[in-house]
Structure formats: C-alpha cells, structure tokens
Amino acid sequence: MPSISNVPDDIPVVTVDRALDKPIADFGGVDNELGIQLLFEHLVEQGVTSVGYAGTDDATTSRVERWQSFHRLVRRHDIEVGATCRVFSVENGGNAGTTCLATCWSPASTEASSRASSGRR
Incomplete structure (x- = not known):
C-alpha cells in the first residue's frame, strides 16, 4: 500500500x-x-x-481523543460507567448497541430522558 509520504512535494495532501x-x-x-x-x-x-x-480501538487519533475525553469527563462529572465496547464494527455494532442499552439505562436516566422529552423537569 503506497504511503502519503511518497507523494511528491508539489502535490498538496490533506x-x-x-x-x-x-x-x-x-x-x-x-x-x-x-x-x-x-x-x-x-x-x-x-x-x-x-x-x-461504544467505539473502536485506538487505531486513529480521533478514536484516542474520544476515549480519553470520555474517561476524563466521567471522572469530572462523577458518572458511573456501564458497558464499554471498544471493538465496534458493522458486524458487531448491533450487538454493542444492545449491550450498552441493556446495561447502561438505569431507571434514573430513563426517567430523566422521559422528563426532558415531555418538557417536565
């Protein structure tokens, strides 16, 4: 597989x-x-x-940034972490979503979501 480092200097690369x-x-x-x-x-x-x-491994900088931000903000806001799935792909995406929903939706978060969607506080 060719590398972008082999592209001639006079060709812009982004x-x-x-x-x-x-x-x-x-x-x-x-x-x-x-x-x-x-x-x-x-x-x-x-x-x-x-x-x-639910995300993928640390193969790209954007994935690393999201994962690191997630952990920093969980600590900052003292939020409990339920399921994590770091091997997310088209093949297992549905399973990851189902697992996260089944293990992360607490009655408190469901009630907060219901209040928000109905306009109640």
Whole structure:
C-alpha cells in the first residue's frame, strides 16, 4: 500500500479526521474533545448518572481523543460507567448497541430522558 509520504512535494495532501505523528500533510478534523464535552454537559443537564461507550480501538487519533475525553469527563462529572465496547464494527455494532442499552439505562436516566422529552423537569 503506497504511503502519503511518497507523494511528491508539489502535490498538496490533506488528511481528514486522522492526524499523523509526522507533519507530512495538512490536517482537517473534528474537535473530538469539545464534542464529547458538549455531549456530557447535555447528559448531566438531563440528570443522567450512568453512561456506556461504544467505539473502536485506538487505531486513529480521533478514536484516542474520544476515549480519553470520555474517561476524563466521567471522572469530572462523577458518572458511573456501564458497558464499554471498544471493538465496534458493522458486524458487531448491533450487538454493542444492545449491550450498552441493556446495561447502561438505569431507571434514573430513563426517567430523566422521559422528563426532558415531555418538557417536565
């Protein structure tokens, strides 16, 4: 498989959502830390006390950033961690979702979600 490090210097190269260890290309990506932070702020506002995580391994920088942010924010907000699935793929995605839903949805988070969707507080 050819590497982008072999691309001639006069051809612009940009990686998307995958930063490289060596600065051999420009990078355009998502602010994973901010995204996870906004998600946790929303969950805390809704009264959620237990969360799960379904994602993939640490093969890319975005995955590492999401996983690290998840753990930092769980500690910051003192939220219980239910199921985690780090081998997420198309083949096992449905099973991971079912496992997370079955083990992470506590009556408290379900009630908070019901209140939020109905406008009750």
